[in-house]
Amino acid sequence: MSKGNFQSENDFRKFEKAMEQAAIFKKEASDERLMRIESERMARTMEEHLSGVHQELERLKKQQAEVMEKLEKANEHIQGQLSESRGQYERLLSEHDHLLHERNHAVREVQELRQKRGQMLSVLITSMHCEFSSSELECATENFSSLLKIGEGGFGCVYRGTLRNMAVAIKVLKPDNLQGQSQFKQEVAILSRVRHPHLVTLLGACLESSTLVYEFLPNGSLEDFLVCAEKRRSLPWQTRIRIIAEIFSALTFLHKNKPHPGVHGDLKPANILLDVNLVSKLSGFGISRHLLQSSTNNTIMYRTMHPMGTLQYMDPEFFATGELTCQSDVYSFGIVVLRLFTGKPSDGIKKIVEDAMLKGDLSSIVDTSAGE
Numbered sequence: 001m002s003k004g005n006f007q008s009e010n011d012f013r014k015f016e017k018a019m020e021q022a023a024i025f026k027k028e029a030s031d032e033r034l035m036r037i038e039s040e041r042m043a044r045t046m047e048e049h050l051s052g053v054h055q056e057l058e059r060l061k062k063q064q065a066e067v068m069e070k071l072e073k074a075n076e077h078i079q080g081q082l083s084e085s086r087g088q089y090e091r092l093l094s095e096h097d098h099l100l101h102e103r104n105h106a107v108r109e110v111q112e113l114r115q116k117r118g119q120m121l122s123v124l125i126t127s128m129h130c131e132f133s134s135s136e137l138e139c140a141t142e143n144f145s146s147l148l149k150i151g152e153g154g155f156g157c158v159y160r161g162t163l164r165n166m167a168v169a170i171k172v173l174k175p176d177n178l179q180g181q182s183q184f185k186q187e188v189a190i191l192s193r194v195r196h197p198h199l200v201t202l203l204g205a206c207l208e209s210s211t212l213v214y215e216f217l218p219n220g221s222l223e224d225f226l227v228c229a230e231k232r233r234s235l236p237w238q239t240r241i242r243i244i245a246e247i248f249s250a251l252t253f254l255h256k257n258k259p260h261p262g263v264h265g266d267l268k269p270a271n272i273l274l275d276v277n278l279v280s281k282l283s284g285f286g287i288s289r290h291l292l293q294s295s296t297n298n299t300i301m302y303r304t305m306h307p308m309g310t311l312q313y314m315d316p317e318f319f320a321t322g323e324l325t326c327q328s329d330v331y332s333f334g335i336v337v338l339r340l341f342t343g344k345p346s347d348g349i350k351k352i353v354e355d356a357m358l359k360g361d362l363s364s365i366v367d368t369s370a371g372e
Contacts, residue, residue, distance in 0.1 A: 130203075130204045131204055131205060131206065131207065132163065132204050132205065132206045132211070132213055133206065133208070134206055134208050134209045134211075136163060136164075136206075137161070137163070137170055137172075137206055137209065137211055137213070140161035140162055140163040140168065140170065141159040141160075141161040141170055144157075144159055144172065145159075148160045148161060150169065150220070155171075155173055155174065155183050155286060156171060156172045156173040156174050157171075157172050158170065158171045158172075159172065160216060163203075163213065166203070166215075166216075167215075167216040167218075168203060168213050168214065168215065168216050169213075169214045169215070169216045169217070170211060170212070170213055170214075171211065171212040171213075171214065172209065172210070172211050173210040173211065173212070174210070183286030183287070184205075184210045184212065184286075186285060186286055186287065186288055186289070187202065187212055187285045187286055187288075188202070188205055188212070189290075190262055190285045190288045190290075191285055193257075193260060194253070194254070194257055194262075196249075196250055196253045196254075197246075197249075197281075198246040198247065198249055198250035198253075198279075198280060198281050198282060199250050199253070199254070199281060199282050199283075200214050200215065200217070200273060200281045200282065200283040201214065201215040201281075202214055203215060214283070217273040217274060217275045217281060218275065218276050219273075219274035219275060219276060219278060220273065220274065221269060221270050221271070221272060221273055221274070222243065222269035222270075222272040222273075222274060222280065222336075223268070223269035223270040223272075225269075225274070226269055226339055226340075226343065227345075229369065232343055232367070232369050232370075233369045233370075234278075235278070235340075235369075235370060236370055236371045237370045237371055237372075239278055240340045240341075240370055243272070243278075243280045243340065244336075244337055244340060246279065246280045247267075247272060247280060247282060247333065247336070248333070250281075250282045251264065251267070251282075251326075251329055251330075251333060254282075254329075255326040255329070260290045261290070261326075262288055262289065262290050263288065263289055263324055263325065263326055263328060263329055264282065264284075264285065264288050264329050264332075265287040265288050265289060265324055265328065265329070266284055266286070266287050266288075266310060266313075266332075267282070267313060267329050267332035267333055267336060268284075268310050268312075268313045268332065268335075268336065268346075269336060269339060270284070270310075271283050271284030272336070289324060312335065312346035312347060312349075313331075313332040313335050313336070313346065314328075314331075314332070315327065315328040315331035315332065316331075317331075318331075335349065335350070338350070338353055340367075341365075341366060341367065342365045342366065342367050343367030343369060343370070344365070344367075352365060353365065
Protein backbone atom coordinates (compact mmCIF):
# COMPACT_ATOMS: atom_id res chain seq x y z
CA MET A 1 0.00 0.00 0.00
CA SER A 2 1.38 3.44 -1.02
CA LYS A 3 1.72 6.55 1.01
CA GLY A 4 -0.94 8.33 -1.11
CA ASN A 5 -3.72 6.21 0.18
CA PHE A 6 -3.49 7.82 3.59
CA GLN A 7 -4.84 11.22 4.54
CA SER A 8 -1.87 12.31 6.45
CA GLU A 9 1.72 11.43 7.09
CA ASN A 10 0.82 10.55 10.60
CA ASP A 11 -1.73 7.97 9.51
CA PHE A 12 0.84 6.39 7.23
CA ARG A 13 3.36 6.13 10.02
CA LYS A 14 0.76 4.60 12.31
CA PHE A 15 -0.01 2.11 9.56
CA GLU A 16 3.66 1.23 9.11
CA LYS A 17 4.09 0.89 12.83
CA ALA A 18 1.03 -1.33 12.99
CA MET A 19 2.44 -3.41 10.16
CA GLU A 20 5.82 -3.68 11.87
CA GLN A 21 4.12 -4.80 15.09
CA ALA A 22 2.02 -7.27 13.12
CA ALA A 23 5.17 -8.63 11.49
CA ILE A 24 6.86 -8.85 14.85
CA PHE A 25 3.80 -10.53 16.31
CA LYS A 26 3.64 -12.88 13.37
CA LYS A 27 7.34 -13.65 13.73
CA GLU A 28 6.98 -14.13 17.49
CA ALA A 29 3.99 -16.37 16.92
CA SER A 30 5.94 -18.39 14.37
CA ASP A 31 8.93 -18.65 16.72
CA GLU A 32 6.62 -19.69 19.54
CA ARG A 33 5.06 -22.35 17.34
CA LEU A 34 8.49 -23.57 16.31
CA MET A 35 9.57 -23.60 19.92
CA ARG A 36 6.46 -25.53 20.86
CA ILE A 37 7.11 -28.00 18.05
CA GLU A 38 10.77 -28.32 19.11
CA SER A 39 9.72 -28.72 22.74
CA GLU A 40 7.25 -31.41 21.78
CA ARG A 41 9.93 -33.15 19.68
CA MET A 42 12.41 -32.91 22.52
CA ALA A 43 9.78 -34.17 24.94
CA ARG A 44 9.06 -37.14 22.67
CA THR A 45 12.77 -37.80 22.28
CA MET A 46 13.28 -37.57 26.03
CA GLU A 47 10.30 -39.82 26.63
CA GLU A 48 11.63 -42.36 24.13
CA HIS A 49 15.07 -42.14 25.73
CA LEU A 50 13.59 -42.55 29.20
CA SER A 51 11.58 -45.51 27.96
CA GLY A 52 14.75 -47.08 26.54
CA VAL A 53 16.60 -46.38 29.77
CA HIS A 54 13.73 -47.91 31.73
CA GLN A 55 13.74 -51.00 29.50
CA GLU A 56 17.54 -51.30 29.84
CA LEU A 57 17.21 -50.88 33.58
CA GLU A 58 14.60 -53.64 33.70
CA ARG A 59 16.84 -55.87 31.59
CA LEU A 60 19.78 -55.20 33.87
CA LYS A 61 17.64 -55.88 36.93
CA LYS A 62 16.54 -59.17 35.40
CA GLN A 63 20.15 -60.04 34.48
CA GLN A 64 21.27 -59.08 37.98
CA ALA A 65 18.63 -61.34 39.46
CA GLU A 66 19.80 -64.23 37.24
CA VAL A 67 23.44 -63.60 38.18
CA MET A 68 22.54 -63.45 41.86
CA GLU A 69 20.62 -66.71 41.53
CA LYS A 70 23.61 -68.36 39.81
CA LEU A 71 25.94 -66.95 42.48
CA GLU A 72 23.71 -68.34 45.21
CA LYS A 73 23.66 -71.76 43.52
CA ALA A 74 27.43 -71.64 42.97
CA ASN A 75 27.91 -70.62 46.59
CA GLU A 76 25.69 -73.49 47.74
CA HIS A 77 27.64 -75.88 45.48
CA ILE A 78 30.98 -74.58 46.76
CA GLN A 79 29.79 -74.83 50.34
CA GLY A 80 28.65 -78.39 49.63
CA GLN A 81 31.99 -79.25 48.04
CA LEU A 82 33.85 -77.64 50.92
CA SER A 83 31.77 -79.62 53.35
CA GLU A 84 32.34 -82.84 51.36
CA SER A 85 36.08 -82.07 51.01
CA ARG A 86 36.28 -81.39 54.71
CA GLY A 87 34.58 -84.72 55.35
CA GLN A 88 36.93 -86.49 52.93
CA TYR A 89 39.93 -84.79 54.51
CA GLU A 90 38.79 -85.89 57.95
CA ARG A 91 38.21 -89.45 56.67
CA LEU A 92 41.62 -89.51 54.96
CA LEU A 93 43.23 -88.12 58.08
CA SER A 94 41.53 -90.83 60.11
CA GLU A 95 42.62 -93.51 57.60
CA HIS A 96 46.17 -92.12 57.64
CA ASP A 97 46.27 -92.34 61.41
CA HIS A 98 44.86 -95.87 61.24
CA LEU A 99 47.36 -96.95 58.56
CA LEU A 100 50.21 -95.31 60.44
CA HIS A 101 49.18 -97.23 63.54
CA GLU A 102 48.98 -100.48 61.53
CA ARG A 103 52.34 -99.75 59.89
CA ASN A 104 54.01 -99.14 63.24
CA HIS A 105 52.39 -102.32 64.56
CA ALA A 106 53.60 -104.26 61.48
CA VAL A 107 57.13 -102.86 61.87
CA ARG A 108 57.17 -103.97 65.50
CA GLU A 109 55.90 -107.42 64.48
CA VAL A 110 58.57 -107.71 61.77
CA GLN A 111 61.26 -106.70 64.23
CA GLU A 112 59.96 -109.22 66.76
CA LEU A 113 59.79 -111.95 64.07
CA ARG A 114 63.32 -111.16 62.95
CA GLN A 115 64.49 -111.34 66.52
CA LYS A 116 62.64 -114.62 67.05
CA ARG A 117 63.99 -116.02 63.77
CA GLY A 118 67.51 -115.02 64.78
CA GLN A 119 67.00 -116.74 68.10
CA MET A 120 65.53 -119.77 66.33
CA LEU A 121 68.48 -119.96 63.93
CA SER A 122 70.86 -119.64 66.83
CA VAL A 123 69.07 -122.50 68.61
CA LEU A 124 69.04 -124.59 65.42
CA ILE A 125 72.75 -124.03 64.82
CA THR A 126 73.51 -124.79 68.43
CA SER A 127 71.48 -128.00 68.15
CA MET A 128 73.71 -129.10 65.27
CA HIS A 129 77.30 -130.15 65.75
CA CYS A 130 78.51 -126.60 66.39
CA GLU A 131 78.58 -122.96 65.48
CA PHE A 132 81.81 -121.87 63.86
CA SER A 133 83.55 -118.53 64.27
CA SER A 134 84.66 -116.30 61.40
CA SER A 135 88.31 -116.72 62.39
CA GLU A 136 88.00 -120.52 62.21
CA LEU A 137 86.55 -120.33 58.72
CA GLU A 138 89.23 -117.89 57.56
CA CYS A 139 91.88 -120.24 58.86
CA ALA A 140 90.22 -123.27 57.24
CA THR A 141 90.17 -121.60 53.80
CA GLU A 142 93.52 -119.77 54.04
CA ASN A 143 91.61 -116.50 54.30
CA PHE A 144 89.20 -117.61 51.55
CA SER A 145 91.92 -118.16 49.01
CA SER A 146 90.86 -118.19 45.37
CA LEU A 147 92.89 -121.39 44.96
CA LEU A 148 90.44 -123.16 47.27
CA LYS A 149 87.31 -121.82 45.54
CA ILE A 150 85.24 -124.69 44.12
CA GLY A 151 82.06 -122.87 43.16
CA GLU A 152 80.60 -119.43 42.60
CA GLY A 153 77.15 -118.02 41.85
CA GLY A 154 74.75 -115.19 42.54
CA PHE A 155 74.38 -116.45 46.14
CA GLY A 156 78.11 -116.24 46.93
CA CYS A 157 81.11 -118.59 46.78
CA VAL A 158 81.95 -122.14 47.92
CA TYR A 159 85.42 -123.01 49.22
CA ARG A 160 87.11 -126.29 50.07
CA GLY A 161 88.67 -126.31 53.51
CA THR A 162 89.87 -128.30 56.48
CA LEU A 163 88.06 -127.55 59.71
CA ARG A 164 88.76 -129.41 62.95
CA ASN A 165 90.46 -132.19 61.01
CA MET A 166 87.48 -132.56 58.65
CA ALA A 167 87.35 -131.92 54.90
CA VAL A 168 84.49 -129.44 54.48
CA ALA A 169 82.77 -127.31 51.88
CA ILE A 170 82.21 -123.75 53.11
CA LYS A 171 79.46 -121.71 51.42
CA VAL A 172 79.86 -117.96 51.99
CA LEU A 173 76.57 -116.17 51.26
CA LYS A 174 76.31 -112.46 50.59
CA PRO A 175 75.02 -111.00 53.87
CA ASP A 176 74.03 -107.68 52.29
CA ASN A 177 71.91 -109.47 49.72
CA LEU A 178 68.29 -110.30 50.67
CA GLN A 179 68.43 -113.51 48.62
CA GLY A 180 71.63 -114.49 50.40
CA GLN A 181 70.04 -113.88 53.81
CA SER A 182 66.94 -115.84 52.79
CA GLN A 183 69.05 -118.72 51.43
CA PHE A 184 71.07 -118.87 54.65
CA LYS A 185 67.93 -119.04 56.79
CA GLN A 186 66.20 -121.59 54.57
CA GLU A 187 69.14 -123.98 54.40
CA VAL A 188 69.56 -123.84 58.17
CA ALA A 189 65.80 -124.25 58.75
CA ILE A 190 65.54 -127.27 56.41
CA LEU A 191 68.80 -129.13 56.93
CA SER A 192 68.96 -128.67 60.70
CA ARG A 193 65.72 -130.67 61.03
CA VAL A 194 66.38 -133.58 58.68
CA ARG A 195 68.95 -136.32 58.20
CA HIS A 196 69.00 -138.69 55.24
CA PRO A 197 71.76 -140.69 53.50
CA HIS A 198 71.13 -138.82 50.26
CA LEU A 199 70.75 -135.29 51.63
CA VAL A 200 73.98 -133.34 52.05
CA THR A 201 74.95 -132.98 55.72
CA LEU A 202 75.05 -129.48 57.19
CA LEU A 203 77.81 -129.58 59.83
CA GLY A 204 77.35 -126.09 61.20
CA ALA A 205 77.17 -122.39 60.39
CA CYS A 206 78.46 -118.96 61.28
CA LEU A 207 75.73 -116.42 61.91
CA GLU A 208 78.23 -113.58 62.01
CA SER A 209 79.32 -114.05 58.39
CA SER A 210 76.25 -115.85 56.94
CA THR A 211 78.39 -118.91 56.21
CA LEU A 212 77.31 -122.57 55.98
CA VAL A 213 79.62 -125.55 56.51
CA TYR A 214 78.87 -128.88 54.75
CA GLU A 215 80.52 -132.23 54.43
CA PHE A 216 82.92 -132.20 51.49
CA LEU A 217 82.04 -134.41 48.50
CA PRO A 218 85.17 -134.78 46.35
CA ASN A 219 83.56 -135.65 43.02
CA GLY A 220 81.69 -132.38 42.67
CA SER A 221 78.27 -132.24 41.05
CA LEU A 222 76.39 -134.46 38.64
CA GLU A 223 76.40 -131.48 36.25
CA ASP A 224 80.21 -131.68 36.10
CA PHE A 225 79.93 -135.29 34.89
CA LEU A 226 77.14 -134.65 32.37
CA VAL A 227 78.84 -131.74 30.60
CA CYS A 228 82.20 -133.52 30.28
CA ALA A 229 82.21 -136.39 27.74
CA GLU A 230 85.08 -138.18 29.47
CA LYS A 231 83.49 -137.96 32.93
CA ARG A 232 80.11 -138.99 31.50
CA ARG A 233 81.64 -142.31 30.41
CA SER A 234 82.39 -142.98 34.09
CA LEU A 235 78.63 -143.06 34.71
CA PRO A 236 77.45 -146.46 33.41
CA TRP A 237 73.75 -147.34 33.35
CA GLN A 238 73.92 -149.08 36.72
CA THR A 239 75.35 -145.93 38.34
CA ARG A 240 72.83 -143.67 36.62
CA ILE A 241 69.89 -145.83 37.70
CA ARG A 242 71.27 -145.89 41.24
CA ILE A 243 71.58 -142.07 41.28
CA ILE A 244 67.98 -141.77 40.07
CA ALA A 245 66.84 -144.12 42.86
CA GLU A 246 68.88 -142.21 45.47
CA ILE A 247 67.47 -138.81 44.51
CA PHE A 248 63.98 -140.32 44.33
CA SER A 249 64.51 -141.62 47.87
CA ALA A 250 65.71 -138.19 49.11
CA LEU A 251 62.74 -136.38 47.52
CA THR A 252 60.24 -138.87 48.94
CA PHE A 253 61.74 -138.40 52.39
CA LEU A 254 61.62 -134.61 52.04
CA HIS A 255 58.03 -134.54 50.73
CA LYS A 256 56.73 -136.84 53.48
CA ASN A 257 58.79 -135.53 56.36
CA LYS A 258 56.80 -135.13 59.61
CA PRO A 259 55.71 -132.74 60.98
CA HIS A 260 57.19 -130.40 58.37
CA PRO A 261 56.98 -131.72 54.78
CA GLY A 262 59.21 -129.77 52.45
CA VAL A 263 59.90 -129.16 48.79
CA HIS A 264 63.35 -128.59 47.28
CA GLY A 265 62.31 -126.09 44.60
CA ASP A 266 65.60 -126.07 42.64
CA LEU A 267 66.34 -129.69 41.73
CA LYS A 268 68.99 -129.93 38.99
CA PRO A 269 72.26 -131.82 38.35
CA ALA A 270 74.29 -128.88 39.72
CA ASN A 271 72.61 -129.46 43.11
CA ILE A 272 73.27 -133.22 43.13
CA LEU A 273 76.70 -133.86 44.64
CA LEU A 274 78.73 -137.06 44.35
CA ASP A 275 81.05 -138.58 46.94
CA VAL A 276 84.19 -140.60 46.25
CA ASN A 277 82.07 -143.65 45.35
CA LEU A 278 79.69 -141.62 43.16
CA VAL A 279 76.96 -141.89 45.78
CA SER A 280 74.66 -138.90 45.28
CA LYS A 281 73.48 -136.36 47.83
CA LEU A 282 70.97 -133.60 47.25
CA SER A 283 72.14 -130.05 48.09
CA GLY A 284 71.19 -126.44 47.29
CA PHE A 285 68.29 -125.88 49.67
CA GLY A 286 68.40 -122.08 49.44
CA ILE A 287 64.91 -121.73 48.00
CA SER A 288 63.45 -124.83 49.65
CA ARG A 289 60.27 -124.32 51.64
CA HIS A 290 58.15 -126.10 54.23
CA LEU A 291 54.76 -126.89 52.73
CA LEU A 292 51.47 -125.64 54.18
CA GLN A 293 47.89 -126.87 53.79
CA SER A 294 46.05 -124.69 51.27
CA SER A 295 42.99 -122.85 52.62
CA THR A 296 41.08 -123.39 49.34
CA ASN A 297 41.74 -127.09 48.73
CA ASN A 298 43.55 -130.05 50.21
CA THR A 299 46.78 -129.35 48.36
CA ILE A 300 50.00 -129.07 50.34
CA MET A 301 51.84 -126.10 48.86
CA TYR A 302 53.88 -122.98 49.32
CA ARG A 303 52.61 -119.88 47.49
CA THR A 304 54.89 -117.06 46.39
CA MET A 305 54.57 -113.95 44.24
CA HIS A 306 58.14 -114.33 43.00
CA PRO A 307 58.83 -117.87 41.69
CA MET A 308 62.55 -118.65 41.71
CA GLY A 309 64.60 -121.51 40.40
CA THR A 310 66.42 -122.58 37.25
CA LEU A 311 64.16 -121.99 34.25
CA GLN A 312 65.01 -125.18 32.29
CA TYR A 313 64.06 -127.31 35.32
CA MET A 314 61.21 -125.16 36.64
CA ASP A 315 57.69 -126.59 36.58
CA PRO A 316 55.65 -124.39 34.17
CA GLU A 317 52.69 -124.52 36.55
CA PHE A 318 54.81 -123.21 39.43
CA PHE A 319 56.21 -120.50 37.15
CA ALA A 320 52.68 -119.45 36.10
CA THR A 321 50.84 -119.66 39.45
CA GLY A 322 53.54 -119.28 42.10
CA GLU A 323 52.26 -122.48 43.76
CA LEU A 324 55.25 -124.61 44.81
CA THR A 325 54.19 -128.23 45.42
CA CYS A 326 55.75 -131.68 45.50
CA GLN A 327 54.79 -131.97 41.82
CA SER A 328 57.16 -129.05 41.13
CA ASP A 329 60.05 -131.24 42.30
CA VAL A 330 58.68 -134.20 40.30
CA TYR A 331 58.81 -132.13 37.10
CA SER A 332 62.42 -131.08 37.78
CA PHE A 333 63.29 -134.69 38.65
CA GLY A 334 61.90 -135.74 35.26
CA ILE A 335 64.25 -133.34 33.44
CA VAL A 336 67.20 -134.73 35.47
CA VAL A 337 66.20 -138.30 34.45
CA LEU A 338 66.03 -137.27 30.78
CA ARG A 339 69.52 -135.81 31.02
CA LEU A 340 70.88 -139.01 32.57
CA PHE A 341 69.27 -141.11 29.81
CA THR A 342 70.30 -138.91 26.88
CA GLY A 343 73.41 -137.08 28.10
CA LYS A 344 72.05 -133.97 26.34
CA PRO A 345 71.91 -130.43 27.81
CA SER A 346 68.72 -129.21 29.45
CA ASP A 347 67.86 -126.66 26.73
CA GLY A 348 65.26 -128.21 24.44
CA ILE A 349 65.58 -131.69 25.92
CA LYS A 350 61.78 -132.10 26.28
CA LYS A 351 61.27 -131.42 22.57
CA ILE A 352 64.09 -133.79 21.59
CA VAL A 353 62.60 -136.68 23.62
CA GLU A 354 59.01 -135.95 22.51
CA ASP A 355 60.03 -135.97 18.83
CA ALA A 356 61.92 -139.26 19.29
CA MET A 357 58.90 -140.81 21.02
CA LEU A 358 56.57 -139.70 18.21
CA LYS A 359 58.94 -141.28 15.69
CA GLY A 360 59.26 -144.42 17.82
CA ASP A 361 63.02 -144.00 17.79
CA LEU A 362 64.11 -143.47 21.41
CA SER A 363 67.25 -145.51 20.82
CA SER A 364 68.60 -142.69 18.63
CA ILE A 365 68.81 -140.28 21.61
CA VAL A 366 70.01 -142.68 24.32
CA ASP A 367 73.48 -141.78 25.67
CA THR A 368 75.76 -144.51 24.29
CA SER A 369 78.58 -143.47 26.62
CA ALA A 370 76.71 -145.27 29.45
CA GLY A 371 77.26 -148.66 27.77
CA GLU A 372 74.78 -151.26 26.60
